Amino acid sequence: MEQIRRVLSVIVLNEDGVLSRISGLFAGRGYNIDSLTVAPIPKTNLSRLTIVTSGNTAVLEQIVKQLHKLIPTYKVIESGTFVEKELALVKIPLNEDFNGLDAMLKAYNGTIASSNEDFIVVMVADDYERIDNFLKAIKKYNPIDMVRSGSVAMDI
Amino acid sequence: MELSGSQMVIEALRKENVSVVFGYPGGAIMNVYDEVYKQNYFRHILTRHEQAAIHAADGYARASGEVGVAFVTSGPGFTNAVTGLATAYMDSIPMVVISGQVPISMIGTDAFQEIDAVGISRPCVKHNYLVKDVKDLPRILKEAFYIARSGRPGPVHVDIPKDVSAHMGEFDYPDEIKMQTYRPTYKGNPRQIKKAIEAIANAKRPVLYIGGGAINSNASAEVREFARIAGIPAVETLMARGIMGDENPLLLGMLGMHGCYSANMAMSEADLMIAFGPRFDDRVTGKLSEFAKHAKIIHVDIDPSSIGKIVPIDYPIVGDLKNVVDAMIPLAKEHIDENKYKPWRDLLNRYDEIHPLKYEDSNEILKPQWAIERVGQLLGDKAIICTDVGQHQMWAAQFYPFSYPRQWVTSGGLGTMGFGLPAAMGAQVAMPSKTIINFTGDGSILMNIQELMTAVESKIPVINIILNNQFLGMVRQWQTFFYDKRYSSTDLTVQPDFVKLVESFGGRGFRVHTKEEFDIALEEALKSNTVCMIDVHVDRFENVLPMVPSGGTLYNMMLEYKE
Numbered sequence: 001m002e003q004i005r006r007v008l009s010v011i012v013l014n015e016d017g018v019l020s021r022i023s024g025l026f027a028g029r030g031y032n033i034d035s036l037t038v039a040p041i042p043k044t045n046l047s048r049l050t051i052v053t054s055g056n057t058a059v060l061e062q063i064v065k066q067l068h069k070l071i072p073t074y075k076v077i078e079s080g081t082f083v084e085k086e087l088a089l090v091k092i093p094l095n096e097d098f099n100g101l102d103a104m105l106k107a108y109n110g111t112i113a114s115s116n117e118d119f120i121v122v123m124v125a126d127d128y129e130r131i132d133n134f135l136k137a138i139k140k141y142n143p144i145d146m147v148r149s150g151s152v153a154m155d156i
Numbered sequence: 157m158e159l160s161g162s163q164m165v166i167e168a169l170r171k172e173n174v175s176v177v178f179g180y181p182g183g184a185i186m187n188v189y190d191e192v193y194k195q196n197y198f199r200h201i202l203t204r205h206e207q208a209a210i211h212a213a214d215g216y217a218r219a220s221g222e223v224g225v226a227f228v229t230s231g232p233g234f235t236n237a238v239t240g241l242a243t244a245y246m247d248s249i250p251m252v253v254i255s256g257q258v259p260i261s262m263i264g265t266d267a268f269q270e271i272d273a274v275g276i277s278r279p280c281v282k283h284n285y286l287v288k289d290v291k292d293l294p295r296i297l298k299e300a301f302y303i304a305r306s307g308r309p310g311p312v313h314v315d316i317p318k319d320v321s322a323h324m325g326e327f328d329y330p331d332e333i334k335m336q337t338y339r340p341t342y343k344g345n346p347r348q349i350k351k352a353i354e355a356i357a358n359a360k361r362p363v364l365y366i367g368g369g370a371i372n373s374n375a376s377a378e379v380r381e382f383a384r385i386a387g388i389p390a391v392e393t394l395m396a397r398g399i400m401g402d403e404n405p406l407l408l409g410m411l412g413m414h415g416c417y418s419a420n421m422a423m424s425e426a427d428l429m430i431a432f433g434p435r436f437d438d439r440v441t442g443k444l445s446e447f448a449k450h451a452k453i454i455h456v457d458i459d460p461s462s463i464g465k466i467v468p469i470d471y472p473i474v475g476d477l478k479n480v481v482d483a484m485i486p487l488a489k490e491h492i493d494e495n496k497y498k499p500w501r502d503l504l505n506r507y508d509e510i511h512p513l514k515y516e517d518s519n520e521i522l523k524p525q526w527a528i529e530r531v532g533q534l535l536g537d538k539a540i541i542c543t544d545v546g547q548h549q550m551w552a553a554q555f556y557p558f559s560y561p562r563q564w565v566t567s568g569g570l571g572t573m574g575f576g577l578p579a580a581m582g583a584q585v586a587m588p589s590k591t592i593i594n595f596t597g598d599g600s601i602l603m604n605i606q607e608l609m610t611a612v613e614s615k616i617p618v619i620n621i622i623l624n625n626q627f628l629g630m631v632r633q634w635q636t637f638f639y640d641k642r643y644s645s646t647d648l649t650v651q652p653d654f655v656k657l658v659e660s661f662g663g664r665g666f667r668v669h670t671k672e673e674f675d676i677a678l679e680e681a682l683k684s685n686t687v688c689m690i691d692v693h694v695d696r697f698e699n700v701l702p703m704v705p706s707g708g709t710l711y712n713m714m715l716e717y718k719e
């Protein structure tokens with residue numbers, strides 16, 4: 001059956017062990033986690049996890065139900081209308097020729113996040129597919145390290 | 157009121173009306189045991205192994221419908237308990253298990269008898285807690301009992317570090333709780349219920365497929381009433397035995413791998429399946445693509461994740477079964493004509509006449525099925541029937557005449573050998589006026605044999621009937637059928653003298669080779685009022701039939717085994 005990519009926004013009680021319940025659920029039942037981010041929701045006792053997963057429709061339905069079944073789960077949002085963004089950091093040595101880098105950063109909403117005498121760190125925040133493309137394109141500057149954050153999403 | 161953590165445990169159990177705790181002490185839970193010594197609210201039964209403490213609490217819960225409670229210590233005490241937790245979890249049994257843990261300051265240091273207990277229990281409990289502050293303990297205990305018994309029931313594990321059980325704190329135990337993130341649905345959606353009734357009214361060949369959820373929901377009376385009004389034939393899973401009562405003309409019997417022919421044919425030929433709290437286990441469905449191929453499916457379950465997990469469902473109804481069936485009954489009276497299904501019922505009854513459950517009795521050698529039928533004739537509804545796991549378990553499910561729910565205590569989902577004796581002890585403690593029979597095997601009984609000591613000490617007079625085939629019989633049967641009779645590691649001819657064994661513990665033992673000896677032994681056992689073991693030597697090569705080989709189809713059962 002066809003594999004569908006799905007973004008889930010999961011609101012859970014911000015308590016000990018809740019992340020292990022969720023990662024354990026995915027591992028134990030053989031579900032995919034493509035990315036997972038987590039942070040507390042300000043002024044509440046809750047946290048928001050953004051999970052990017054994939055599976056056929058039956059598996060995706062089970063994932064949502066199994067997440068609901070966990071006692072600390074408050075809400076699972078799976079609506080198709082998400083603003084979904086991802087952040088990437090790329091470290092490039094200063095001895096590279098930066099010709100064209102400015103234009104590339106502009107095209108991907110990027111900036112230079114940090115620099116010192118040996119390298120610069122560029123940062124982009126964009127849709128996950130565009131991050132894929134950016135990370136391919138940036139290869140020509142021979143980056144020494146790349147980090148991506150995983151998606152964060154907000155339902156609209 | 158200021159109490160220590162240990163005192164809070166005792167007080168919470170009192171507030172929850174707990175009358176018995178099964179357990180085994182050790183360093184990390186000694187504070188709690190010190191308070192157990194001082195109190196007289198509940199009885200504490202010392203088992204001789206932690207696994208047995210959990211199974212006993214489980215058997216207590218299955219027989220009574222109340223939450224079973226057990227105490228174990230940290231490290232090996234807890235790891236011994238894991239099989240018990242998993243057994244209860246697979247069968248949705250309400251239980252609260254409290255374990256000791258090393259003091260907070262030592263957690264994470266690989267301290268003596270430290271193990272990540274909540275890490276281990278997570279996949280085999282409904283929920284768990286590591287208590288980090290005594291001020292959270294009353295709330296956690298309240299939640300633990302609430303979660304265990306509400307919604308789809310299940311075991312809850314509470315891990316209490318030794319310093320937390322000594323710390324003092326305010327004991328404020330709420331009567332009621334509402335949890336922000338856990339709110340099970342009890343009432344079925346009326347629109348869905350109406351649609352389901354329409355579907356039933358339009359069906360020609362409906363069948364009730366009843367699972368363990370009907371036991372947990374205490375829905376036997378409602379399910380019987382609904383079946384009667386609608387005139388719909390019913391099949392029961394292993395877990396649901398007793399819901400319809402075997403005298404009920406609408407009950408075809410158990411379905412699945414060792415189900416009866418008419419029950420499996422009913423599923424295969426039905427045009428509508430009405431699933432009341434089953435979970436479509438692979439031992440029931442056989443090959444999925446062929447399972448109930450012609451049927452639309454109504455599935456009532458309190459656990460939304462159970463619906464649509466294995467097969468797509470046409471009419472899902474989330475809710476407590478008792479509640480939902482109660483709402484269905486008046487609609488059924490109005491819209492369903494039971495006469496319509498008469499040809500269907502007649503057809504299924506004919507199937508039952510052609511291929512009833514059967515075995516060939518013998519005068520030379522005792523047949524295991526005969527022993528079960530005989531106990532059924534002699535004790536009937538006076539006995540609660542517990543089992544271990546194997547052939548004897550399937551024969552008990554097939555041949556004992558069950559007449560009410562909670563008369564049947566067996567490990568279904570996990571299939572845990574060693575469950576029988578401790579679970580039977582729990583059932584006996586829950587139901588002191590009943591006779592408790594544990595049908596067990598010569599393999600299984602040795603997996604918690606030490607509990608004979610508990611039974612003697614705590615005066616729990618369960619009667620263990622070993623259907624002794626000198627084999628790990630169920631595995632041997634598969635080797636006969638599917639492995640060219642290569643009996644790899646299943647021959648148990650080397651075995652203890654079970655009579656001497658039980659007598660060394662202080663119980664009574666009987667060895668039986670004939671029907672006459674069987675009757676005498678059972679009569680003696682019933683009179684003895686102590687734990688008994690009847691070692692019944694049965695035909696070694698008897699097979700459980702009929703059988704749907706795993707991956708086979710329900711409509712293509714093996715009815716006989718030919719060499």
Ligand SMILES: Cc1ncc(C[n+]2csc(CCOP(=O)(O)OP(=O)(O)O)c2C)c(N)n1
Nearest residue numbers: 546547548571573597598599600628629630
């Ligand atoms: C703890 C455990 N180990 C292994 C098994 C696999 N198993 C299932 S039935 C069975 C044989 C049981 O033998 P016995 O208790 O003598 O019962 P019989 O089948 O002979 O009636 C075995 C080994 C199991 N179910 N549980």
Ligand SMILES: [Mg+2]
Nearest residue numbers: 597598627629
């Ligand atoms: Mg055996």
